[in-house]
Amino acid sequence: MNLKITIEAGSGVAPFEQLRARISEQARSGALPVGYRLPTVRGLAEELGLAANTVAKAYRALEADGVIETRGRNGTFVAAAGDAAARELAAAAGAFADRAKRLGLSRDAARDAAEAALRAAYE
Incomplete structure (x- = not known):
């Protein structure tokens, strides 16, 4: 290989x-x-x-x-990165959700912000 x-x-x-x-x-x-x-x-x-x-x-x-x-x-x-990557992603998502809640954002506002960030990263 x-x-x-x-x-x-x-x-x-x-x-x-x-x-x-x-x-x-x-x-x-x-x-x-x-x-x-x-x-x-x-x-x-x-x-x-x-x-x-x-x-x-x-x-x-x-x-x-x-x-x-x-x-x-x-x-x-x-x-064997699959497990490590999945754990890191889950931790980042959890930190994002906690921060959005502390900022007083609604679920929809947090979801929209995450979607916008994903679009920017993947396009």
Whole structure:
């Protein structure tokens, strides 16, 4: 199995964000299975023609999202992220609901705000 990533140089999206998004998509879709060992930061940077710091930044963001895990000198692997992502999403949704209630917003107003934020994020 190979990591299939291309970085679009002319894109308005930062290279680290392109890398983060592509690895995340492949991990969540199963194209990169749980336990798949990712290339080293330096190795992937050389392969993609990126600075090592760019790849390291993407890896840190993916680890913070629970998509990958670093096992010290053993390397970096795709994590079982589904459960972690679902827990994080539930916590964020709960925090949003609590905040909306404290602000005195109705359920409909909170739902409308959430829908507007989702539309902005996904469009």
